[in-house]
Amino acid sequence: MSGLFKFDFYTRDWISGTRELSDRARGVYVDLLVRMYDLGRPLDYDESDLCRFLGNPPWK
Numbered sequence: 001m002s003g004l005f006k007f008d009f010y011t012r013d014w015i016s017g018t019r020e021l022s023d024r025a026r027g028v029y030v031d032l033l034v035r036m037y038d039l040g041r042p043l044d045y046d047e048s049d050l051c052r053f054l055g056n057p058p059w060k
Contacts, residue, residue: 007037028054 018026035045035053043050051058 018029023028032043032050046047048058
């Protein structure tokens with residue numbers, strides 16, 4: 001099994017670090033963080049792959 005089962009989440013850092021993001025941007029951000037930890041590595045910058053993971057095919 002790859003990735004981690006859990007990771008530390010600091011609420012104060014989350015609140016102060018995402019305060020200016022929209023609700024949608026915060027959702028995308030946390031989804032990408034979770035994906036990165038699940039894979040156990042940084043995400044590749046592949047727009048098509050990231051869009052598919054987020055449920056938004058790039059051709060939409």
